[in-house]
Amino acid sequence: MSKSLAVEEQVVTTTQTIPEPETKLAQVLVTIIEPSRGWISLKLKELIEYRDLLFFLAWRDISVRYKQTVLGAAWAIIQPFFSMVVFSLFFGRLAKIPSDGVPYPIFSYAAMLPWQYFATATTNSSNSLVGSSNLLTKVYFPRLVIPLASVLPAMIDFAIAFVVLLGMMVYYGIAPTWHLCFLPLFLLLALVTALGVGLWLSAMNVQYRDIRYAVPFLVQFWMFASPVTYPSSLVPEQWRALYGMNPMASVIEGFRWALLNTGTAPGPMTAVSVAAALALLVSGAYYFRRMEKTFADVV
Amino acid sequence: MSDLAIRVENLSKRYRIGVRQQRYRRFSETVMDTFSAPIRRLRSLGKPTPPEETIWALKEVSFEVERGEVLGIIGRNGAGKTTLLKILSRITEPTEGRAEIHGRVGSLLEVGTGFHSELTGRENVYLNGAILGMKKAEIDRKFDEIVAFSGIEKFLDTPVKRYSSGMRVRLAFAVAAHLEPEIMLVDEVLAVGDFQFQKKCLGKMGEVARGGRTVLFVSHRMSAIRQLCPTCLWIDNGRIRKTGASSPVIDCYLAAVDKSGETAEAVFDEDPEKEFQLRCVRLLNEEGVLAQRFDCDNPVIIELACQVHRRVPGLYGYLSVSREDGITAMVSDSFDVVPNPLDDLPVGTYSVRITIPARTLGPGQYSVYLNFASLLSFKGFSVDTPGVVCTFSLDDFVSRRGNKRAGFFSTQLSWDVSRVSSLLPTEN
Numbered sequence: 139m140s141k142s143l144a145v146e147e148q149v150v151t152t153t154q155t156i157p158e159p160e161t162k163l164a165q166v167l168v169t170i171i172e173p174s175r176g177w178i179s180l181k182l183k184e185l186i187e188y189r190d191l192l193f194f195l196a197w198r199d200i201s202v203r204y205k206q207t208v209l210g211a212a213w214a215i216i217q218p219f220f221s222m223v224v225f226s227l228f229f230g231r232l233a234k235i236p237s238d239g240v241p242y243p244i245f246s247y248a249a250m251l252p253w254q255y256f257a258t259a260t261t262n263s264s265n266s267l268v269g270s271s272n273l274l275t276k277v278y279f280p281r282l283v284i285p286l287a288s289v290l291p292a293m294i295d296f297a298i299a300f301v302v303l304l305g306m307m308v309y310y311g312i313a314p315t316w317h318l319c320f321l322p323l324f325l326l327l328a329l330v331t332a333l334g335v336g337l338w339l340s341a342m343n344v345q346y347r348d349i350r351y352a353v354p355f356l357v358q359f360w361m362f363a364s365p366v367t368y369p370s371s372l373v374p375e376q377w378r379a380l381y382g383m384n385p386m387a388s389v390i391e392g393f394r395w396a397l398l399n400t401g402t403a404p405g406p407m408t409a410v411s412v413a414a415a416l417a418l419l420v421s422g423a424y425y426f427r428r429m430e431k432t433f434a435d436v437v
Numbered sequence: 438m439s440d441l442a443i444r445v446e447n448l449s450k451r452y453r454i455g456v457r458q459q460r461y462r463r464f465s466e467t468v469m470d471t472f473s474a475p476i477r478r479l480r481s482l483g484k485p486t487p488p489e490e491t492i493w494a495l496k497e498v499s500f501e502v503e504r505g506e507v508l509g510i511i512g513r514n515g516a517g518k519t520t521l522l523k524i525l526s527r528i529t530e531p532t533e534g535r536a537e538i539h540g541r542v543g544s545l546l547e548v549g550t551g552f553h554s555e556l557t558g559r560e561n562v563y564l565n566g567a568i569l570g571m572k573k574a575e576i577d578r579k580f581d582e583i584v585a586f587s588g589i590e591k592f593l594d595t596p597v598k599r600y601s602s603g604m605r606v607r608l609a610f611a612v613a614a615h616l617e618p619e620i621m622l623v624d625e626v627l628a629v630g631d632f633q634f635q636k637k638c639l640g641k642m643g644e645v646a647r648g649g650r651t652v653l654f655v656s657h658r659m660s661a662i663r664q665l666c667p668t669c670l671w672i673d674n675g676r677i678r679k680t681g682a683s684s685p686v687i688d689c690y691l692a693a694v695d696k697s698g699e700t701a702e703a704v705f706d707e708d709p710e711k712e713f714q715l716r717c718v719r720l721l722n723e724e725g726v727l728a729q730r731f732d733c734d735n736p737v738i739i740e741l742a743c744q745v746h747r748r749v750p751g752l753y754g755y756l757s758v759s760r761e762d763g764i765t766a767m768v769s770d771s772f773d774v775v776p777n778p779l780d781d782l783p784v785g786t787y788s789v790r791i792t793i794p795a796r797t798l799g800p801g802q803y804s805v806y807l808n809f810a811s812l813l814s815f816k817g818f819s820v821d822t823p824g825v826v827c828t829f830s831l832d833d834f835v836s837r838r839g840n841k842r843a844g845f846f847s848t849q850l851s852w853d854v855s856r857v858s859s860l861l862p863t864e865n
Contacts, residue, residue: 166619171527171536194567202555205596272817276550277568278527278542434529435452 178427185280195287199262200294214295215302218250225250229367238369238400244306248397249366249390251299252328256386257357258292259329263336264353268343271437281430282423285336289329296325303397317396320404324392327415331385334418341422341429344437365390371402378402382410385418441539442620442651443502443525448534450495450520450675494520496675497534502653504539504619507646509666509683510655511690514824517675518655522546522622525653540619540651543570547624547818549609554598554813558589558608561597565612579615587611602751602812614641620651625822639664657806657824659687659763691761694804694825701729703826712749712816713782713809715823717742720805733833733847734795739805741789745782749820751813752779756791759825761802766845767793779809799847800833800840 185192204210222243229235230242237245266288267274267281274281307314343349364386365372373381381387388411394400495517502508510518523529525536526544551568552561562583566576576583584590587608589600597605623642642665646652656662662669662683669683671690678693679686701720708714721738722728731737739756754771769791771779779789805828809821833839833847 166539167541169527169538169542171524171531171538173531173533190571190573191567193573194564198553198556198560198564201560202553205555273551273568275528276547276817277570278544279568279570431530434523 178424178430180282180423180427181280185282185286188280188283191279192283192287192290195283196290199288199291203291211298214298218247218254218299219302221250221254222247225367235368236372238371238394238398240312240394240398240400241310244303244310244312244398245369245394245400246367247303247306248394249364251296251303252325252389252393253361253364253366253386254299255292255296255325256328256332256389257361258295259289259332260335260339260357261353262292263288263333264339264343265350266336267340267433268347268350268437274433274437281433282337282426285340285426286333289333289336307397312398314397315399317399319396320392321396324389324396327385327392327412328389330419331389331415334415334420334422337419337422337426341426341433344429344433360384360386363387369394370407379406379410382407383414385411385415387411440504441501441537442504442506443500443539443653444537445501445525446499446535446537448495448498448521448524448531448536449493450517450524450529451491451532452494453491493675495524495531495672498672498675498677499534500670500677500680502651504651505649506668507652507654507666509662509669510653510672511657511659511662511669511687512672512678513694514822516672518672519546519624520675521672522624522653522655526622538620542620542622543616543618544622545569545613545616545624546622548606548613549812549818552597552605552609555596557596558593558600561608562612565609566615569613569616570618571616583611583615586614605812610638610641614645618650620653621645622653624655625657658765659691659759660765662687663763687763691763694828700827701727701829703823705823707744709746711821712745712747712814713752713820714744714746715741715807715809715821715826716744716786718805718807718823718826720827720829729827729829731829731831732835733798733800733831734835736795737793737798737829737831739791739793739827741791741807743787743789745784745787748781748783749811749814750781751811752782752809752820753777753811754779754789755806755808755810757806758793758798759804759806760845761804766798766803796848797846798831799842799845800831802828802830804828 207213209216225246226243230237230246235242263285266284270284273279273284339349339353363384370378370381370387370391388404388408391402392404392408395403498517498521510521512518520529522544523546524531525538526542526546528544528546549565551565553564556564562580563573563576566583567573571579584593587604587610589604589608592600592604597608600608639661642652642654642661646665652665654662654666666683668681669686670677671679671686673693679689702718704717705715707716719727719740720729720731721740722731723735723738725738741754756769757765758767760766771777804825806825807823808819809823810818811820812818814820831847833842836842836847836849
């Protein structure tokens with residue numbers, strides 16, 4: 139099946155009303171279904187129309203998660219907190235990795251926050267399509283909704299873990315500066331990156347079930363390629379921009395800069411990261427749309 | 438603008454059979470393929486692709502549906518009915534051809550798609566409504582109506598996992614029934630549930646149809662089609678075989694089914710994708726011999742050979758025996774036995790014997806419909822849908838009225854006669 143489902147919608151005005159009591163507008167939506175080739179439009183307009191579904195799917199994941207787990211919200215704290223303890227012990231105390239002049243625990247925790255969000259969001263969205271096979275084969279909706287909805291629930295965990303960070307800032311006597319205003323932008327960059335990766339991997343996962351096993355490995359590998367346990371100042375100056383090809387490097391550095399006023403201020407590296415993340419997102423979205431036609435038949 | 442609701446032109450859908458058997462490819466295989474494929478392609482240059490690799494689930498189907506028309510779609514299992522609905526509801530793409538749809542489409546290929554058992558009834562109404570394409574404001578507005586229709590007000594804040602299967606289906610249908618698209622595509626959703634539920638569904642369908650909406654309705658139940666759809670479309674092997682006023686089309690269909698589908702035995706190829714599968718069904722007489730003609734004084738034994746690939750919690754079987762005119766004469770499901778013997782069967786092969794006792798059904802031609810489903814399955818409600826699998830005939834050789842006995846039953850009733858003194862009822 140090398141062709142794809144192209145659906146063009148246009149609004150045609152008619153003079154005649156539809157025999158349905160609620161529809162008073164004499165407008166009929168005309169949908170044309172035919173196979174087409176090549177690249178397909180992303181149809182973002184339709185995606186916006188389905189925003190309620192997006193919301194309900196994200197909300198389902200959140201509510202089910204907190205209903206099924208005993209510790210519920212505590213998990214959002216346990217994971218980054220204990221990682222921080224272990225990192226502080228081994229990397230901070232024993233390996234004496236520099237931490238840009240702030241205490242190592244808060245240095246690594248500030249990085250764990252966006253990292254944990256990214257790791258969870260990426261894993262969830264990569265498995266999202268296969269996990270919704272019952273929907274894919276029975277109902278129509280813009281398929282992009284599924285990976286999109288799956289990067290949102292991890293935000294709740296992020297928010298909970300963020301409270302702990304505020305506590306730590308008080309403990310270490312670190313006052314926030316106006317840099318804090320930029321924090322949402324860095325979080326958005328993490329979301330865009332996770333979504334970009336998620337779009338690629340979720341679409342591939344439908345066809346190749348190996349992806350499910352490759353994702354944990356990828357995430358682990360990616361963590362060490364990101365400055366979670368070390369400052370990016372360890373990377374030689376001339377390589378910094380190239381290092382920005384990993385958007386998470388800029389996200390983490392940005393978090394440290396915005397929260398702890400350390401590390402490097404956003405610069406060329408951040409610009410490279412934003413470009414890389416957008417490239418990942420746009421290419422992922424087009425790849426996803428291209429593969430979409432096979433989902434219902436293969437999944 | 439004409440009154441057109443749907444125009445379908447030369448719609449075709451090709452499936453690769455190979456894809457069905459080994460759907461998921463390993464990444465390494467694809468990597469190997471990229472190296473070996475050019476060589477293979479060079480070798481096979483000029484040779485046409487072998488025809489057995491693909492099947493046409495739908496081939497050059499063209500028809501038009503006017504606004505407000507209620508069109509029934511009939512045909513044997515695997516004839517392409519569901520594929521057609523899936524293309525029209527944009528779940529899957531056509532391989533060739535074109536369809537034009539004037540109006541908002543709501544498709545109902547399954548009741549309760551996306552229900553989550555951890556969520557409460559209230560939450561599921563919203564989730565399911567959104568999945569079916571309703572906006573939150575729309576669900577808010579119809580919420581009370583939906584709940585009233587389902588009749589489960591008391592359990593609205595109970596997780597759906599504590600619901601009985603009947604309650605689940607009722608709630609799910611209530612949501613679906615309040616969809617208000619201009620065009621409804623409905624698959625065999627009415628084949629499940631108890632009689633009361635089926636009646637309610639049919640009633641609602643009739644209401645929808647009278648409301649002037651365009652409906653495409655797929656069913657195996659000829660009585661339902663006759664009742665709801667003035668016109669109907671018969672699909673056979675992916676092509677339109679006949680179309681027109683329902684009654685003559687159904688008669689032709691039933692006649693054709695009787696000729697070609699008259700079997701006492703049906704065998705199905707293994708499909709490892711299915712968790713549970715009917716592999717073979719045979720009609721046996723009392724001596725255990727394969728038969729198709731039975732007499733009313735002996736039982737009809739329906740013997741099934743089934744294979745469990747993975748355990749299915751809540752699995753049950755559904756059997757309906759229909760008369761030649763499409764009217765359901767008898768329905769049984771495995772819940773008739775308590776506890777349900779098919780529930781959560783361990784992996785393995787099983788034999789199931791269903792016996793229709795002697796002197797139950799009246800003389801005539803019957804077809805046997807089978808379906809396996811579970812409300813608890815992770816993969817969706819339908820587990821295996823073999824559909825109409827066999828036909829048999831019953832003769833009454835013994836009773837005096839014999840084959841001329843009308844009605845549903847051949848049960849011989851007792852006529853107790855005793856001499857009395859007065860024609861008036863005796864007063865004690």
